[in-house]
Amino acid sequence: MSDILSQNEIDALLSALSTGEVKAEEIKSKELDKKVKPYDFKRPNKFSKEQLHTLSMIHENFARLLTTYLSAQLRTVVQINVFFVEQMTYNEFIFSIPNPSLIAVVDFSPLKGAAIMEINPSIAFSIIDRLLGGPGEYSGKLREPTEIETGIIEKVFSKMTRILSDAWKDIADIQTTLEKLETNSQFVQLVSPNEAVALITFNAKVGNSEGMINICIPHIVLEPIIPKLSTRIWLSTSKQEQAETTKQFITEKVYDTKTEIRAELGRTLITVGEFINLATGDVIALNKNIKDGADIFIKDKLKFSGSIGVHRNKMAIKIQKKFGEGGEFNG
Structure with a gap:
């Protein structure tokens, strides 16, 4: 890149052109001169x-x-x-x-x-x-x-x-x-x-x-x-x-992460006395219809809904619906 002239250098150049000390043709001829660079054939520059x-x-x-x-x-x-x-x-x-x-x-x-x-x-x-x-x-x-x-x-x-x-x-x-x-x-x-x-x-x-x-x-x-x-x-x-x-590192860590999953059939409010006096065969009315399925929470956040059953002689839950961040149904 050519050097940038200062304002004083520009004023001096214009003054020299106006007085005839420097001719514009000489400047143009210098610009047109080919710049020759030495080249050593014994050591060619093959790497930039x-x-x-x-x-x-x-x-x-x-x-x-x-x-x-x-x-x-x-x-x-x-x-x-x-x-x-x-x-x-x-x-x-x-x-x-x-x-x-x-x-x-x-x-x-x-x-x-x-x-x-x-x-x-x-x-x-x-x-x-x-x-x-x-x-x-x-x-x-x-x-x-x-x-x-x-x-x-x-x-x-x-x-x-x-x-x-x-x-x-x-x-x-x-x-x-x-x-x-x-x-x-x-x-x-x-x-x-x-x-x-x-x-x-x-x-x-x-x-x-x-x-x-x-x-x-x-x-x-x-x-x-x-x-x-x-x-x-x-x-x-x-x-x-x-x-x-x-x-890949984050994915592997997420897959190996252990978290608490809780299935909830429904909720209700009872007194301490009613709780103490519960016996086999008593019926507790919940706030949900049995056909609505159980809510599945991950770290206290509602994520899925499903039906509770048995799989290979173990209690299990089948996921049927997925909810978003705010608990809205995503289909």
């Missing part, structure tokens, strides 16, 4: 700012779910937050990963291709140490995990992929699964080196240990659902999903 922002919101949800899971599993303070989301080439990402590291190749079915989920060794070994009963701290040198450690962290990665599926469900029905686990980034070549990727980096803190968690998703994998990476679509889908969940 809005799409990167949507990816950030999706993975903020992933960070919250992962924080809840790890806090429950490790029983210690866990904080995971989205640090930044940016576009880069696949080659740049691979060279930024420390070696050795813990790298999971994640299948993005039904989309074609896979993504990478990488955990820095400082965080990975802290998680392993905590799961094995330790304090959850790691200050040793970078090394490859043992077979036992690999088996433990593989289970954590498998759970993380399922959590990732839940985070993406508002955009697309993606079933992420763990394909394999690597420790050397040079052995993971998913796409060409110059392929554009979206890198989501998380700042993770497990106990006293801090590190990074990275998710790298190639553009070619997300290409079929790129139009859905819109903030407006994500928010509308998310709100609709929340509304359906809320509706």
